[in-house]
Amino acid sequence: MTQPPFQRFLDAHREDVWRFLVAAVGRDAADDCFQETFMAALRAYPRTRVDNPRAWVLTIAHRKALDHHRARARRPVPVGAVPDVPAPPMADPADDAVWTHVRDLPPKQRAALLLRFAADLSHRDVAAVLGCSEEAARRSAHEGLKRLREELAA
Amino acid sequence: MTDRLVPPAFHPADAAAAAARFAAEAPADVSYAVLDSPVGALVAAATPRGLACLSYEDHHGGVDAVLESLAARLSPRILEAPARLDDIRRELDEYFERRRTHFDVRIDWALVSPFGRRVLEATAGIPFGEVSTYGQIAAQAGNPKAARATGNALGGNPMPIVVPCHRVLHTNGRDIGRYTGGVHRKEALLRLEGVLLG
Numbered sequence: 001m002t003q004p005p006f007q008r009f010l011d012a013h014r015e016d017v018w019r020f021l022v023a024a025v026g027r028d029a030a031d032d033c034f035q036e037t038f039m040a041a042l043r044a045y046p047r048t049r050v051d052n053p054r055a056w057v058l059t060i061a062h063r064k065a066l067d068h069h070r071a072r073a074r075r076p077v078p079v080g081a082v083p084d085v086p087a088p089p090m091a092d093p094a095d096d097a098v099w100t101h102v103r104d105l106p107p108k109q110r111a112a113l114l115l116r117f118a119a120d121l122s123h124r125d126v127a128a129v130l131g132c133s134e135e136a137a138r139r140s141a142h143e144g145l146k147r148l149r150e151e152l153a154a
Numbered sequence: 155m156t157d158r159l160v161p162p163a164f165h166p167a168d169a170a171a172a173a174a175r176f177a178a179e180a181p182a183d184v185s186y187a188v189l190d191s192p193v194g195a196l197v198a199a200a201t202p203r204g205l206a207c208l209s210y211e212d213h214h215g216g217v218d219a220v221l222e223s224l225a226a227r228l229s230p231r232i233l234e235a236p237a238r239l240d241d242i243r244r245e246l247d248e249y250f251e252r253r254r255t256h257f258d259v260r261i262d263w264a265l266v267s268p269f270g271r272r273v274l275e276a277t278a279g280i281p282f283g284e285v286s287t288y289g290q291i292a293a294q295a296g297n298p299k300a301a302r303a304t305g306n307a308l309g310g311n312p313m314p315i316v317v318p319c320h321r322v323l324h325t326n327g328r329d330i331g332r333y334t335g336g337v338h339r340k341e342a343l344l345r346l347e348g349v350l351l352g
Contacts, residue, residue: 005221005232006182010173018169022162034172035179042180045231099162117159145157 003049006042013057016119020058023099023118024065033068037061058119059129062111069103101151102144109144116141178237183229187239188217192250192346193339196315198239199224199232204260205242208313210335228264246315250346255282257316265312272296273307280321283347287325309334320344 003009017037021030037060050056102113108130115126116137127137186199188211195211197220206228209220221232236243241259248254263271276294280286292304308319314334320343324331330350333340344350 002222002226003230005225005230007177007186007221007232007234008218010177010233014173015164015166015169018172019161019164022164031172031175034169035176038173038176039180042182042231042233047230096162098159102159113159118161120161145159148159 003045003047006045009041009045009053009057010038013054016054017057017061020061020114020119021065022096023102024061024114025068026100026103027096029068033061033064036064036067040064052125055121055125055128058115058121062115062119062129065114066107066111069107098148098152101148105144105147108140109147112137112140113144113148177233178235180233182233182235183231184224185233185235185238186221186224187234187236187243189239189243189246191246193315193335193342196246197221198242200239200242201228201262201264203262203264205313205316206262206264208242208316210314210339213335242316249315252346259316261313261316266310267307269295269297269300269303270307270310273304274311274317274319277308277311277319277322278317280318282318283349285321285323285344285349287323288331289325291322305332315343318343321347321349 014034018030018034021033021037025033037057040060040063041057044060099118102110104110105113111130112126115121115129116123121129123134123137123141126141127134130137130140132140184199184201184206186197189196189198193210197207197209197211197214197217198205199207199209199220207220207224211217211220214220214223224232242257245254245257245259249257263274266274272295273291276291277286279294288301288304288308289298291308292298292300295304295307297303308322309332311317311319311334314320320333320340322331330337330340330344341350
């Protein structure tokens with residue numbers, strides 16, 4: 001069975017990928033990661049049908065988000081730099097605050113929470129993406145939630 | 155906080171805009187656009203080599219059916235990129251306004267057999283406002299006896315209008331013959347070109 005036209009694949013998954021990336025890297029970086037995700041998907045797009053195209057493209061998005069986090073970690077933090085322009089008055093919606101905290105969790109916990117709740121993948125699919133057991137994926141998500149609760153309560 | 159997290163809110167329009175930016179810029183094997191025309195909606199598809207397909211949308215099961223067929227026959231790396239079809243859109247507009255009598259866009263013959271290509275190239279040589287017959291086209295394609303194969307090649311013409319298969323008529327002249335988009339479209343095109351009156 002041939003793959004559906006890539007445009008239909010893009011139409012079907014653009015919102016899931018966008019939602020995941022808004023959570024994973026924030027709104028400002030979401031577009032760059034979105035473009036890189038679908039560029040990689042287009043290059044790798046196979047002729048034969050993949051079993052779970054949604055999990056397939058979210059796996060790619062996860063890797064692009066990791067690249068983004070690694071690049072951010074390498075970038076020197078400007079010291080004493082004062083922005084000329086005040087922050088835009090329109091703040092992100094309130095639920096972004098939680099995800100901002102998720103982004104600062106240790107990598108395994110962060111990935112487990114993002115893939116489980118922002119990408120809405122099953123623990124089994126999360127485990128497949130992370131290359132760990134389903135039990136380990138559950139545990140990472142559980143530990144991440146616990147730590148998040150403590151940080152938000154503090 | 156409970157035992158789960160709520161995914162972030164987002165505007166679907168943001169995702170749609172990001173997807174449109176991607177489709178416009180990504181290196182697809184096939185780019186397509188749906189074009190309006192006086193003879194109905196057309197699905198135009200091009201590869202980097204040129205125009206590969208121009209389909210009457212309602213005569214091939216709709217846009218999705220056209221794309222599925224292109225995915226199977228050319229490549230599934232297909233994206234909607236209207237700007238990449240600007241040349242054919244402009245030439246079609248000019249044709250329907252009678253400001254253009256032949257098409258200059260590059261053609262990709264990937265969907266056509268070698269004999270089919272000879273038939274279609276002979277057909278492309280029929281000038282605006284003139285007509286030919288299946289027999290004459292068969293002869294020009296190198297096989298005067300292959301009238302039936304010629305009819306099949308014309309029936310399978312992947313780019314009607316640009317390759318003017320509507321200018322090929324039955325020898326007896328009693329009826330104008332079949333057409334990939336329906337006989338009413340063949341009549342409309344021949345009327346536009348002044349071959350049919352009224």
